Amino acid sequence: MSILISKYRIELLLFLIIAISFGLKFHRLEFPQSYYFDEVYFAFTAQEMAKGNKSAWQVPEVDAPKDLAYEWTHPPLGKEISSLGILIFGDNTFGWRFFQAFFGVLATLFIFLLGRNLFNDRVGLIAALLYTFESFIFVLSRITMVDIFMANFVLLGSLFVVKYAKSQKTIFLLLTGAFCGASMSIKWSGVYIAEFLAGVSFFLIYYFEVYSSDSEGSSYVRAFLKIFPRMILAFVIIPIVIYLATYIPFFYFGNSIGDFIGLQQQMFGYHGGVTEDHPYQSQWWMWPILLKTVYLHFENFGEQHAHIYALGNPFLWWTGCLFFLAAVVQVIRRESPALIFVVVSVLAYWLPWALSPRKVTFLYHFLPALLFILLIIAYFLDSIWKKSKYGKLIVVLYIMIAIGVFIYFYPIVSGVPISPDSVDGYFWIQSWR
Numbered sequence: 001m002s003i004l005i006s007k008y009r010i011e012l013l014l015f016l017i018i019a020i021s022f023g024l025k026f027h028r029l030e031f032p033q034s035y036y037f038d039e040v041y042f043a044f045t046a047q048e049m050a051k052g053n054k055s056a057w058q059v060p061e062v063d064a065p066k067d068l069a070y071e072w073t074h075p076p077l078g079k080e081i082s083s084l085g086i087l088i089f090g091d092n093t094f095g096w097r098f099f100q101a102f103f104g105v106l107a108t109l110f111i112f113l114l115g116r117n118l119f120n121d122r123v124g125l126i127a128a129l130l131y132t133f134e135s136f137i138f139v140l141s142r143i144t145m146v147d148i149f150m151a152n153f154v155l156l157g158s159l160f161v162v163k164y165a166k167s168q169k170t171i172f173l174l175l176t177g178a179f180c181g182a183s184m185s186i187k188w189s190g191v192y193i194a195e196f197l198a199g200v201s202f203f204l205i206y207y208f209e210v211y212s213s214d215s216e217g218s219s220y221v222r223a224f225l226k227i228f229p230r231m232i233l234a235f236v237i238i239p240i241v242i243y244l245a246t247y248i249p250f251f252y253f254g255n256s257i258g259d260f261i262g263l264q265q266q267m268f269g270y271h272g273g274v275t276e277d278h279p280y281q282s283q284w285w286m287w288p289i290l291l292k293t294v295y296l297h298f299e300n301f302g303e304q305h306a307h308i309y310a311l312g313n314p315f316l317w318w319t320g321c322l323f324f325l326a327a328v329v330q331v332i333r334r335e336s337p338a339l340i341f342v343v344v345s346v347l348a349y350w351l352p353w354a355l356s357p358r359k360v361t362f363l364y365h366f367l368p369a370l371l372f373i374l375l376i377i378a379y380f381l382d383s384i385w386k387k388s389k390y391g392k393l394i395v396v397l398y399i400m401i402a403i404g405v406f407i408y409f410y411p412i413v414s415g416v417p418i419s420p421d422s423v424d425g426y427f428w429i430q431s432w433r
Helices: 002-007 009-026 042-051 077-089 093-118 121-132 135-140 147-167 170-184 190-211 219-245 248-252 257-273 314-333 337-354 363-387 389-414 420-426
Strands: 294-301 304-310
Touching (some): 042 077, 077 093, 077 147, 093 135, 093 147, 093 337, 093 363, 135 304, 135 363, 147 170, 147 190, 147 337, 147 363, 170 190, 170 219, 190 219, 190 337, 304 420, 314 337, 314 389, 337 363, 363 389, 389 420
Antiparallel strands (some): 294 304
């Protein structure tokens, strides 16, 4: 038995982390037992999709019941996934949120695989553990919104581009493009993922075709001729096919190509035209330092109140900023391709929001970049672990604090009823209110 445990230690630890992640994300998933925050758009539209109501696929002018609205401002894949949960588990809050929680658990595995392929098993395990106890990810895994789906797709796209870098197998390049297409079919901001991973892929193919070639001169021309078909297939044709495939029900219910084009134009106009202030909006530069939360839900239970805030684990976010700066310094000082990829991923998924045509933005737009912040933290904790026995103690202490902070904030990220007097203790920063 001890030999088996020693042999499969990594697998057993990963299984334990995934089991904890599963328990956290599915416990009381049915609460609140009503729509909250953007579920009035996403859950309602998923319900109508599950019913086969063609109105869920019409252009934006279609009316909805009072206090509800059809969600048409984003591509349909996320709502289609949610509707599948309704078809399987019924039209109830558990059914609405099942696949968000399920994908929230799946990403525990995917971030482990990405960390392992970039660095080593320990980095993957630490990243998976930090992911499990990250409060913001926890919240987005338990609400009928679509951001957690994109988190999975960015992890998978990144994983396969790393696998392509190691093996030069075209199948991994095509899978990268497929998950870029899936990301864009969740939200148009998935284009940031596609642009970045396409750029990384272009560099890799160019390097393999030119710098790994013994020939000179005309090898540059030949390289571009080889690059072009693969790039077009992986990052143009496959994503377009996937994007269009998510609209099959749209066409099935009688909409035309003209309706499709008109809807895309209205979607673009909506995001570029949103200017009305929202009490929980935040600017891109505020996200890494967690200056603003999103208040999602309040429910009165008499002497106790339930709250749900989209609030990150402040210990992970604030120390993550320091680790990120340390990673930038390390990248400048010495070549480390894997660390470069992770650092640039943070920038690629964060900084474009500074130039985004959408002026009203929220903390959840930072989610893809946050995943790579966690990988950076895991990378440095692994480095500390290797140095000495005190390094191991420091890493264990860091993880225990991270878990402790998650537990501390658990009531206001999960909706556990608490006394009104105790709420103030959670607002470490006034702007969190």
